[in-house]
Amino acid sequence: MRKRHIKSFALATAAVFGLLACGGSDTATEETAAEETAAEETETTDAATDYSALRVAIVYVGVPDDKGWTYQHEQGVLALESELGIEVKRVENVPEGDEAEAIMEGLAAEGYNLIFATSFGYGTPMARVAVRHPDGCFQWATGAKFLLTTDMGGEYATFGDIPANLGTYFGAAEEARYLSGIAAGKASPTGKLGYVAAFPIPEVIRGINAFTLGAQSVNPGATVQVSWTKTWFGPDTEKESAESLLAAGADVLAMHQDTTATGLAADAKGAKWVGYNSDVAEAAPNAWLTAPTWNWGPYYIQTAKAVAGGTCPSDEYYGSMADGMVTLGSFGSSVDADTQAMITEKAAAIIDGSFAPFTGPIMDQDGKEVVAAGVRPELLDLLGMSYFVKGVIGSPKG
Amino acid sequence: MMHIPFRVVFEQRGETPRRLSLIVPLVSVLAALFFGALFLLATGYSVFDTYTNMFKGGFASFNGITDTLALSTVLICTGVSAAFAFQMNLYNIGGEGQLYLGLIGGAWAGIALGDHLPSLIMVPILLICGALAGAAWIFVPALVRSRLGTSEIVSTLLLTYIGASLIKHVIYTPGSFFRNPNTSFPQGRRVADSASLDSFGSSRLYPTFFVAVVVAGALYWVVKRTEFGYRINVISDSPRAAHYAGINSRRTTMMVMSISGALSGLAGAMLIVGPYGKIEPSIITLGYGYAGIVVAALARNNLAVIIISGILFSGLRVGGNNLQVTTDTPIHIGVMLQGAILLFALGGEAFRRYHIHIVRTQTQPNIKMSA
Numbered sequence: 001m002r003k004r005h006i007k008s009f010a011l012a013t014a015a016v017f018g019l020l021a022c023g024g025s026d027t028a029t030e031e032t033a034a035e036e037t038a039a040e041e042t043e044t045t046d047a048a049t050d051y052s053a054l055r056v057a058i059v060y061v062g063v064p065d066d067k068g069w070t071y072q073h074e075q076g077v078l079a080l081e082s083e084l085g086i087e088v089k090r091v092e093n094v095p096e097g098d099e100a101e102a103i104m105e106g107l108a109a110e111g112y113n114l115i116f117a118t119s120f121g122y123g124t125p126m127a128r129v130a131v132r133h134p135d136g137c138f139q140w141a142t143g144a145k146f147l148l149t150t151d152m153g154g155e156y157a158t159f160g161d162i163p164a165n166l167g168t169y170f171g172a173a174e175e176a177r178y179l180s181g182i183a184a185g186k187a188s189p190t191g192k193l194g195y196v197a198a199f200p201i202p203e204v205i206r207g208i209n210a211f212t213l214g215a216q217s218v219n220p221g222a223t224v225q226v227s228w229t230k231t232w233f234g235p236d237t238e239k240e241s242a243e244s245l246l247a248a249g250a251d252v253l254a255m256h257q258d259t260t261a262t263g264l265a266a267d268a269k270g271a272k273w274v275g276y277n278s279d280v281a282e283a284a285p286n287a288w289l290t291a292p293t294w295n296w297g298p299y300y301i302q303t304a305k306a307v308a309g310g311t312c313p314s315d316e317y318y319g320s321m322a323d324g325m326v327t328l329g330s331f332g333s334s335v336d337a338d339t340q341a342m343i344t345e346k347a348a349a350i351i352d353g354s355f356a357p358f359t360g361p362i363m364d365q366d367g368k369e370v371v372a373a374g375v376r377p378e379l380l381d382l383l384g385m386s387y388f389v390k391g392v393i394g395s396p397k398g
Numbered sequence: 399m400m401h402i403p404f405r406v407v408f409e410q411r412g413e414t415p416r417r418l419s420l421i422v423p424l425v426s427v428l429a430a431l432f433f434g435a436l437f438l439l440a441t442g443y444s445v446f447d448t449y450t451n452m453f454k455g456g457f458a459s460f461n462g463i464t465d466t467l468a469l470s471t472v473l474i475c476t477g478v479s480a481a482f483a484f485q486m487n488l489y490n491i492g493g494e495g496q497l498y499l500g501l502i503g504g505a506w507a508g509i510a511l512g513d514h515l516p517s518l519i520m521v522p523i524l525l526i527c528g529a530l531a532g533a534a535w536i537f538v539p540a541l542v543r544s545r546l547g548t549s550e551i552v553s554t555l556l557l558t559y560i561g562a563s564l565i566k567h568v569i570y571t572p573g574s575f576f577r578n579p580n581t582s583f584p585q586g587r588r589v590a591d592s593a594s595l596d597s598f599g600s601s602r603l604y605p606t607f608f609v610a611v612v613v614a615g616a617l618y619w620v621v622k623r624t625e626f627g628y629r630i631n632v633i634s635d636s637p638r639a640a641h642y643a644g645i646n647s648r649r650t651t652m653m654v655m656s657i658s659g660a661l662s663g664l665a666g667a668m669l670i671v672g673p674y675g676k677i678e679p680s681i682i683t684l685g686y687g688y689a690g691i692v693v694a695a696l697a698r699n700n701l702a703v704i705i706i707s708g709i710l711f712s713g714l715r716v717g718g719n720n721l722q723v724t725t726d727t728p729i730h731i732g733v734m735l736q737g738a739i740l741l742f743a744l745g746g747e748a749f750r751r752y753h754i755h756i757v758r759t760q761t762q763p764n765i766k767m768s769a
Binding site: 093094096099110121144147150151152153200230384386398 | 673
């Protein structure tokens with residue numbers, strides 16, 4: 001009996017480490033990311049603006065050296081620091097839940113008056129802190145304020161009750177997804193594409209649809225088979241999903257995941273790969289086509305300047321390729337010059353507004369018209385997208 | 399082969415001297431702080447500032463102490479859940495999964511019953527439903543343990559993964575009862591207003607804290623003072639003696655494991671009536687159920703002491719989080735200090751439980767073994 005007690009302590013000790021290690025679930029394993037943020041080193045900082053009263057903090061769901069989601073935000077923060085000559089407080093590995101509320105409360109109490117939080121799960125805690133600190137400015141990445149109303153499962157009776165010092169920011173990754181779809185459609189002799197996807201939520205569904213439409217624009221019969229992993233970060237699960245898609249005949253894989261597992265699996269089978277988040281061609285150079293990536297710097301700079309000027313943006317900022325929040329990564333060697341030129345041209349059309357990835361007619365999986373010819377869906381419709389377009393194989397319900 | 403001229407002998411103490419019960423934990427914590435200080439010095443951080451900030455952030459400020467008590471609410475429940483089973487040598491390490499089921503049980507009651515009953519009735523119903531769901535989740539492990547002797551360590555742990563998948567399923571499947579029907583975003587459906595408690599003032603502390611304390615105290619009394627508690631003690635000391643005394647250990651095993659599961663389920667339901675108000679899928683990344691195992695070990699499975707160890711552990715976590723906020727200490731340092739203090743506190747247990755002495759050994763001539 002005594003001996004079993006000792007075992008229990010060994011177990012508990014193991015549990016201590018398990019527990020302490022479980023903070024950062026949203027990390028990625030790419031080795032390096034070549035993409036540097038567009039931090040213009042020009043000395044354009046207008047001397048008239050005084051940033052001494054501005055105190056900026058950012059809450060990270062992971063760690064900045066994850067070479068994925070948090071890494072991209074860190075690049076943006078570095079750009080902000082050098083542009084305004086300020087120091088930004090980082091709080092890392094913050095679990096999404098009531099502890100996040102305690103941490104953000106602590107930041108507000110310490111006098112930080114502009115706080116960014118980089119994950120969807122920070123919405124409720126951040127809004128609560130915003131109510132208690134009306135002088136602070138709070139910005140919720142990937143958020144959507146309407147989700148905070150009681151109708152949607154939130155805590156505020158009407159949209160107007162949501163604290164006005166709370167804003168959200170995210171971007172139209174679908175634009176770069178569409179462009180990456182062109183590269184994939186061109187690279188696929190069979191027209192059978194695969195997509196390793198995390199969760200059946202509108203953001204991911206929107207990306208799959210944009211990718212599919214891009215691929216079909218150059219490869220009309222192309223299909224995209226979806227495999228759900230139900231995890232953002234799960235190298236093993238991602239690898240299994242990728243291999244199952246390859247086994248089903250896919251010769252190009254795209255992904256909405258945080259690791260390079262999909263790329264490595266594609267590489268091993270001689271297939272091609274479209275990445276996400278960071279520009280990590282060197283993870284699997286032979287498989288690499290390109291990747292939709294994020295550039296948060298310009299948004300962080302513009303928001304900090306607004307707050308320093310006395311305005312807290314309370315809108316829902318939706319960036320795009322036009323403002324540079326969404327970008328397309330470098331091209332792999334198997335993307336030929338013609339395709340590159342075609343993509344560059346489409347990118348220019350997206351940026352000048354003459355083209356939008358979601359333009360009717362758009363058919364759903366059953367061939368029913370969901371967007372009429374010539375119509376561009378409203379942003380809110382895009383943000384809530386829950387159907388797959390024609391040519392996607394799999395269920396948008398997971 | 400090199401010969402080591404001494405060996406360390408662990409001699410089990412018959413009776414732990416009372417003074418050691420007090421001295422060992424104290425020395426353990428001091429040793430941990432000393433170890434942490436060496437680490438801080440080596441990495442160039444101020445020892446004094448770091449410890450003061452950690453203490454202030456965890457205990458010595460209004461936000462610090464209320465956040466600590468708030469976190470301890472759940473950890474006391476999962477701690478008592480673990481310890482209640484551990485003291486009978488039943489290793490329910492699946493409290494994490496039973497907590498998930500508590501979320502489901504609590505949210506089910508909070509949604510299904512609607513906004514008709516007063517909070518005073520509604521909240522206890524949610525807590526009971528959560529506890530029942532937690533108990534149901536441990537039913538099969540308890541059954542196979544008591545009937546067939548199947549390891550509950552493996553079965554309860556594996557069920558945790560199934561529980562995590564269940565949480566993802568009820569939130570990410572469109573049309574799920576637990577999912578908000580009004581949006582294509584996967585959000586939990588909020589429980590009735592009457593099933594949600596308000597926190598105290600501007601703090602994040604909920605009245606469920608007192609429920610947790612009362613539950614821990616009541617179970618302490620049950621174990622010390624009732625016949626059921628006596629049966630547990632006899633079985634844990636000697637299953638054979640219990641058998642000869644006519645104690646039905648199968649039934650007691652079922653009872654103890656069910657109560658253990660119910661306590662973790664209760665912790666889950668407390669998250670529903672307290673801070674969350676709905677099933678939030680990120681809860682499965684927090685590890686409160688696993689933390690309960692540590693809390694139990696720190697309290698040496700003493701159900702009353704768990705109230706203290708739960709608060710201390712929470713304070714360490716809240717204070718560690720606060721280090722990042724108030725100083726430039728990186729998260730790794732905070733995590734390292736938390737780990738060191740826990741490790742030393744647990745390691746000190748060996749000194750309390752065993753008389754450790756070093757015995758000189760003589761060099762022996764090599765003895766040739768004949769084949």
